[in-house]
Structures are given as structure tokens and as C-alpha cells.
Amino acid sequence: MPPSLPQSSSLLPPLSLYIHVPWCVRKCPYCDFNSHTTDGGEAIPEALYINALLSDLATELATVSGRTLHSIFIGGGTPSLMSAAGIGEILTFVKANIACESNMEVTLEANPGTFEQAKFAGFLGQGVNRLSIGVQSFDDQCLKALGRIHSAGQAKLAISKAQSLGFKRINLDLMHGLPGQNLKQGLADLDQALDFGTDHLSWYQLTIEPNTEFHSRPPNLPNEDILAEIQDQGQLLIEAAGLSQYEVSAYAKRGSQAQHNVNYWNFGDYIGAGAGAHGKISAWHDEAMIIQRRVKLRQPKVYMAAISALSSSHYVAPEEIKLEFFMNILRLQNGVPAANYLAHTGQSLAHAEPAIAAARKAGLMQPDRLQASPLGWRFLNDLLRYFE
Structure with a gap:
């Protein structure tokens, strides 16, 4: 990367x-x-x-x-x-x-x-x-x-x-x-x-x-x-x-x-600053969106004494992005428009369509939006298993 x-x-x-x-x-x-x-x-x-x-x-x-x-x-x-x-x-x-x-x-x-x-x-x-x-x-x-x-x-x-x-x-x-x-x-x-x-x-x-x-x-x-x-x-x-x-x-x-x-719940980006803070930053590289997660040094004394505040960072694997996206947006009662998937992940919605179709067939998602049904919202963990 x-x-x-x-x-x-x-x-x-x-x-x-x-x-x-x-x-x-x-x-x-x-x-x-x-x-x-x-x-x-x-x-x-x-x-x-x-x-x-x-x-x-x-x-x-x-x-x-x-x-x-x-x-x-x-x-x-x-x-x-x-x-x-x-x-x-x-x-x-x-x-x-x-x-x-x-x-x-x-x-x-x-x-x-x-x-x-x-x-x-x-x-x-x-x-x-x-x-x-x-x-x-x-x-x-x-x-x-x-x-x-x-x-x-x-x-x-x-x-x-x-x-x-x-x-x-x-x-x-x-x-x-x-x-x-x-x-x-x-x-x-x-x-x-x-x-x-x-x-x-x-x-x-x-x-x-x-x-x-x-x-x-x-x-x-x-x-x-x-x-x-x-x-x-x-x-x-x-x-x-x-x-x-x-x-x-x-x-x-x-x-x-x-x-x-x-x-956060729309799978937006955020800078994390301060001891133990987490961040998520998206960017484009060679016509593909990459998503980096960053974590800062946790102990305040170590954080204040360090030359660099960064504890660790990693790029989210493309195959993991689907689950991360749906773990966030399905917490919103009204979900998000389908267009948000491309805008916030850089991936075509086709990557997620089989899982979405299966969840809709089970009555856990609404038919015309990336949104949990009332049943899916009640059993959110069961719904998220479709995107693993």
C-alpha cells in the first residue's frame, strides 16, 4: 500500500x-x-x-x-x-x-x-x-x-x-x-x-x-x-x-x-487526535479508494513524551469494507441511499448485492434502500451476519 x-x-x-x-x-x-x-x-x-x-x-x-x-x-x-x-x-x-x-x-x-x-x-x-x-x-x-x-x-x-x-x-x-x-x-x-x-x-x-x-x-x-x-x-x-x-x-x-x-454511522471519515484516539481516513490511489485506520498511543504520559503520537495503522482489506460499512449504516433507523455505498467505500454496490438480496428475502432489510426492516433492526446482529 x-x-x-x-x-x-x-x-x-x-x-x-x-x-x-x-x-x-x-x-x-x-x-x-x-x-x-x-x-x-x-x-x-x-x-x-x-x-x-x-x-x-x-x-x-x-x-x-x-x-x-x-x-x-x-x-x-x-x-x-x-x-x-x-x-x-x-x-x-x-x-x-x-x-x-x-x-x-x-x-x-x-x-x-x-x-x-x-x-x-x-x-x-x-x-x-x-x-x-x-x-x-x-x-x-x-x-x-x-x-x-x-x-x-x-x-x-x-x-x-x-x-x-x-x-x-x-x-x-x-x-x-x-x-x-x-x-x-x-x-x-x-x-x-x-x-x-x-x-x-x-x-x-x-x-x-x-x-x-x-x-x-x-x-x-x-x-x-x-x-x-x-x-x-x-x-x-x-x-x-x-x-x-x-x-x-x-x-x-x-x-x-x-x-x-x-x-460515523454513515461510514464517514474522521481524524482521531489525542491519547488512544482512533481515526479513519479514505483516499484515492490508482483509481481505487483505500481506507486507513489509525490508532494513537494510549497512555497519556507516553503520548505526551513521544515524537510521534501514532501507535498503529493499517489499511482495511477490500473484502472487509462491506461488513464495516453495514455495521455502521444499519444502526441508523432510516439507513442510507444506495448511492452512499460507492461514495463511501469506492466499491460498486454489486459487491454487496448477494448479501443484500439474501437479507431482504429473510425480511431483515427494506426493499428499496440500504436500511434494516423493523425486524432486522430488532435483530441487528443476525442481519449483520449476511455481510460477513
Whole structure:
């Protein structure tokens, strides 16, 4: 494969940027993300990290010269531990080194803690126009079981403060199926979230992931009947509040879908910058689209000390692209137009037609679009086996 990624063709997917901030005050027992507590609880090494991050970004942005940035998402960890000035420095660097779409979505994940709330106005002033607030629950007992360091009161205050400051776009991150949670508690959490009237909700069931504290010491989770009731009745509450489901765990008011995440699910491109960040970049070479996946050094200290932030990279084998494409787009309730397959993979749809035909025959895909049927969306893993 070629050592560089030429960008001569306009037939490329939209390009987003993910920036990872790897620190948290405390590691939650369910979390399998690349997050680290600071040694001894001191402040994060913000200046050192920004220096490493800007070097990382300079290298990454050079590989996509001539393209336009569609969205930015700053995640973690807890990015709201950084100062507003630090976030502004990063965003200023990005906008000076690549063309950006007008009114580009810039999301920052934020914890509801008082320390982070004090920075909300600064984040808005530095160009962040969308907050994703990690509420998880409005029940103090559930929050304690999840290892969260904020209270229900702090969560409510954080949402109200973000709204009063002028954030028009706010996502609430909420989980259900929590340790000891019953149907009434699960729906009460959802009711409180919906009462704020934010334009977006991420609502998903707690899962136990490998290499987490919950995996080593499993909590007492609700049974399958309770989980199904929470899901079914919760869907009705969300719809009644005027939010529509557009992805497996994402709900939005009209026109308020998360543009950054939609680009992921559309098999779009994204730069990954920061410790442990992943990226996917497409390019044309000898009239064929190549797709490179890149991973950055995971440990923050190693990342900050390294000359190169890159941990590994590989080109996706042509025969693997079909499954990767459908693993993403079938998460979208409305799927994508058939033309997206060529535009986002560089391959003719003929490569996938036998699998599509078989899935349609089984009633798992719609007849006129790259879209799961209601049955296929319910049994998504079974549907994806057709594309392996």
C-alpha cells in the first residue's frame, strides 16, 4: 500500500475530527474507555497535553490537505476538566489549519460537577456550540452505584445552567438497567430528562464490558422482563416528548441529530487526535479508494513524551469494507441511499448485492434502500451476519 494518502478526488466521505482528553477525577466501574485518574488527584497536565495534541493535529491535518472539516467532537475521559482557554487554543489551531464548514457542530462532553459547570460560559465563548452532559441518572443511589461523583441535584443544575447560558444544542447522556433499578425508577429518570426539553437524548442500557470493575465484580442488575418494560414504556415517553429515534440509542428533535455521530454511522471519515484516539481516513490511489485506520498511543504520559503520537495503522482489506460499512449504516433507523455505498467505500454496490438480496428475502432489510426492516433492526446482529 502507498505510504501517503493522496486527496485528488472529490468523491470522498465527509470528514470529522475527534479529540480525546483521557483524564477523569475517578474511573467509573462500568467504563471501558481510555480514561485515567490523575496521580494523587492533582490538576491534569494541560499545557503539556495541548502541546502534544497540537503536534498530533499538525501531522493529521497535513494528511487531509484540501478537505473540509464537517464536525468536531471533544470526548474523554472528562474534557470539561480542561480550561476554556485550553479548549479555545485547540479549536483555534484546528480552524487555522483546515477549512471548516460554516456553522460547524462543535461538541464537548461535560460532567455535571460544580467545577465543570463554572466553565460552561467559557466553553461557549471559545466556540463550543453543543454540550453532551453525562447525567447517567437522576437518582442519587443509582449514581452512587455507578461510581459517579456528581449528585442528582448537580446534574439538574448543570442542565439548567447550560440552557440559561445560551447553549441551544444539548445532549443528555442517560443509562437504564442500572444496579437495583426497577421499572418505576427507570421511567422516572427518563421523565426528568425529558422535562428539560433538550434537543437530543442518548438513552441506552448499561452493559458489562470486559476489563472493568463491574466485569470483575458484577452488580445486581434488573432481570430481562424489567429491562424490556423499561425499554418499551420508555420509547413511548420519548416519542410523546417530541423526540424521534434515529439510531439504536439516539433520539432527537427535528433537525437536531448529532452531526458528528451521524457521520460515523454513515461510514464517514474522521481524524482521531489525542491519547488512544482512533481515526479513519479514505483516499484515492490508482483509481481505487483505500481506507486507513489509525490508532494513537494510549497512555497519556507516553503520548505526551513521544515524537510521534501514532501507535498503529493499517489499511482495511477490500473484502472487509462491506461488513464495516453495514455495521455502521444499519444502526441508523432510516439507513442510507444506495448511492452512499460507492461514495463511501469506492466499491460498486454489486459487491454487496448477494448479501443484500439474501437479507431482504429473510425480511431483515427494506426493499428499496440500504436500511434494516423493523425486524432486522430488532435483530441487528443476525442481519449483520449476511455481510460477513
